[in-house]
Amino acid sequence: MYRRFFIALTVLTSYNLSFSQITDPYTPSPVPDRIILSWSDDPATTQSVSWRTDISVGEAWAEISLANSDPTFIFFADTVKATTQVLASNRNVSHYHSVTFKNLLPGTKYAYRVGNGTHYSEWFHFKTAKTEAAPFSFIYFGDAQNFVKALWSRTIREAFMKMPDVDFLLHAGDLINNPREDMEWGEWFYAGGWIYGTKSNIMVPGNHEYYRSGRDRLLSDHWKPSFTLPENGPENLKETTYYIDYQGVRIICLDTQAMLADSKKLKEQKKWLEGLLKNNPQKWTVVTQHHPIYSTAMGRDNPSIRNNFQPLYEKYGVDLVLQGHDHTYGRGYNMEFGKKTKDRGPMYVVSVSGPKMYNLNFEDWVERVASNTQLFQLIHVDGDVLKYEAYTTTGVLYDAFELKKRGNGQNRFTDLTPEGVAEQVEISKIYMERMNPEEIQKYQRRYEEYKARRAKN
Numbered sequence: 228m229y230r231r232f233f234i235a236l237t238v239l240t241s242y243n244l245s246f247s248q249i250t251d252p253y254t255p256s257p258v259p260d261r262i263i264l265s266w267s268d269d270p271a272t273t274q275s276v277s278w279r280t281d282i283s284v285g286e287a288w289a290e291i292s293l294a295n296s297d298p299t300f301i302f303f304a305d306t307v308k309a310t311t312q313v314l315a316s317n318r319n320v321s322h323y324h325s326v327t328f329k330n331l332l333p334g335t336k337y338a339y340r341v342g343n344g345t346h347y348s349e350w351f352h353f354k355t356a357k358t359e360a361a362p363f364s365f366i367y368f369g370d371a372q373n374f375v376k377a378l379w380s381r382t383i384r385e386a387f388m389k390m391p392d393v394d395f396l397l398h399a400g401d402l403i404n405n406p407r408e409d410m411e412w413g414e415w416f417y418a419g420g421w422i423y424g425t426k427s428n429i430m431v432p433g434n435h436e437y438y439r440s441g442r443d444r445l446l447s448d449h450w451k452p453s454f455t456l457p458e459n460g461p462e463n464l465k466e467t468t469y470y471i472d473y474q475g476v477r478i479i480c481l482d483t484q485a486m487l488a489d490s491k492k493l494k495e496q497k498k499w500l501e502g503l504l505k506n507n508p509q510k511w512t513v514v515t516q517h518h519p520i521y522s523t524a525m526g527r528d529n530p531s532i533r534n535n536f537q538p539l540y541e542k543y544g545v546d547l548v549l550q551g552h553d554h555t556y557g558r559g560y561n562m563e564f565g566k567k568t569k570d571r572g573p574m575y576v577v578s579v580s581g582p583k584m585y586n587l588n589f590e591d592w593v594e595r596v597a598s599n600t601q602l603f604q605l606i607h608v609d610g611d612v613l614k615y616e617a618y619t620t621t622g623v624l625y626d627a628f629e630l631k632k633r634g635n636g637q638n639r640f641t642d643l644t645p646e647g648v649a650e651q652v653e654i655s656k657i658y659m660e661r662m663n664p665e666e667i668q669k670y671q672r673r674y675e676e677y678k679a680r681r682a683k684n
């Protein structure tokens with residue numbers, strides 16, 4: 228059974244050939260679906276929503292009202308006309324609609340629905356941000372990417388059940404595997420369902436949101452119609468490179484695939500980022516990017532990204548860098564082993580929330596790792612304290628730390644790794660079968676070296 232699963236995973240992760248034989252279960256209809264909240268402007272006073280219908284729905288709109296337990300609130304809702312665009316995917320032609328609600332009251336719960344007069348969504352609730360710094364939480368997901376309906380759905384649902392009061396969800400790229408396969412986008416929307424319509428989403432593209440076209444790499448045709456994201460990034464990177472200030476935290480989203488494909492886009496992002504970091508009024512700074520500054524998986528490295536961005540993160544005191552791509556888990560910071568300090572520079576995290584797994588390389592920078600483990604993270608910010616918790620997809624606390632901001636700009640680090648939760652580093656049996664004896668030996672040697680370093684520390 229395992230072998231069959233492994234073969235299926237290999238086939239599906241390389242190319243979803245099998246999908247071409249399947250009848251599309253995600254055909255659009257006049258009823259809104261793929262409803263998702265995001266921000267394209269100030270989270271305290273605006274909220275964007277995007278959704279899909281079939282092309283029979285020409286004009287669409289959203290209705291919004293202050294949320295009220297008296298259901299007659301619906302008679303006092305305001306209507307906002309949607310902008311609509313056509314997307315011809317490999318499966319169907321559909322309309323994607325979006326609305327940005329403006330002039331909202333900060334820290335306030337609203338109710339909204341989307342539709343066209345005949346067919347509507349249910350009424351959803353969302354809450355605007357406060358204008359000033361205030362405690363909040365968000366969930367971070369590494370790559371979902373493969374078997375998104377079958378095996379990522381449990382991660383997002385477990386995460387939401389753990390923290391239903393969360394303020395938003397952050398997706399660090401590779402939401403899907405084949406950027407032009409509408410069924411995969413259908414799975415991603417199926418997995419999150421009404422959670423996306425209730426909690427706002429921040430996402431960066433990974434390499435799997437880009438496809439090859441001759442010598443170029445192009446952003447998935449689904450990205451911009453599906454999500455309504457800020458256009459405050461560099462000119463050619465709108466809605467893939469942007470920032471959002473949320474209750475005392477500056478969240479910066481970088482498009483690392485664009486950097487790797489085009490050095491001009493790397494330079495543009497670097498210049499833009501430096502401007503943002505230099506003039507940053509927020510107490511905390513979180514960067515999210517798909518390709519990691521420091522890798523966790525065997526045979527992976529992104530020196531051009533590291534060489535260009537890591538110095539800026541150090542110089543301007545970025546607190547946390549949330550990444551994906553390596554299909555393993557690693558958490559640590561840029562300091563040689565053996566050196567001990569509680570004052571930390573940027574904390575780097577690589578994580579994976581979907582089922583595709585690689586082998587760990589036990590790099591020098593990592594202080595807590597996992598392989599073959601689906602994870603999600605809950606991050607809480609409250610004044611001078613940022614608390615990070617990584618949970619397995621079964622809801623077990625696996626890793627945790629706290630950063631306390633000090634007067635000198637540095638963070639005091641406290642390791643809160645739960646006692647008695649062993650590091651998950653064994654190669655699973657099915658992966659072992661595809662490794663040759665030298666690879667297994669190398670893995671085991673690196674693991675032993677890592678354990679020895681950790682013991683010394």
Ligand SMILES: [Fe+2]
Pocket residue numbers: 370401433434435517551552553
């Ligand atoms: Fe990736």
